[in-house]
Amino acid sequence: MKYLIANWKMNSLDITDWISKFENNCGEICPKEALQIIVCPNFLQIPFFIEKSAFSKYLSTGSQDVSDQDPGPFTGQVSSKHLSKFSEIHYCIVGHSEQRMLGDTNSTVFQKTQKLINEKISPIVCVGESLEIKKSGDRENFLLKQLESFSNLENFKSSSMIIAYEPIWAIGTGISAEISSIRESIDFIKATLETRNIQSKILYGGSVNAANSKEILAEKNISGLLVGNASLDGEEFAKIAQNF
């Protein structure tokens, strides 16, 4: 199974227009059994996306984040139990660097991952280093700490967790990481997980677009893409889907 995930971040889109642009441009793309295309709108737009995409042969809905707490006095949070009320939601991003910058620690990401697995929602756990870390040559240690923070989860092995490698320095810049650098990190993540008997799918994210997606997808250990900016345009996103 391959994955193409749209992270719309804090944008509000005209969903009807986006879906029609996507559907009109997707030509012959892989069926759902081979390629999961998951769109993660903001919380308020999730119900609209579910409603409007119900007819689609390709599209599924995901969430951009979840609380690390159970329902209760946590202003502004949405719990995994609430997400699970939407039977259409099977995936949720956690540990995105933009959330980590707002305060999510490895321990918060662990809690969020655990909550999602408890609700049978597959976590898409983001990991990735800053430019500073990359330059210091400490990338592998940094990634190792992020991976270790959740890979000891008891129910991890039986869950369908997905890892997304998103180097922070490639996010939103329009220039994706060089293939050799992506390969090094992805191979390291894969090897680290394998020593723990974990066979997770690994995705790449960071300035992916229709033009560079084919080359990235040709990497043997990459099982898909997590796309920000280029996913905001239904036509561009459909072109990325065609490259699978």
Ligand code: 13P
């Ligand atoms: P961009 O594709 O805009 O670089 O964003 C990547 C990302 O953060 C997806 O989660």
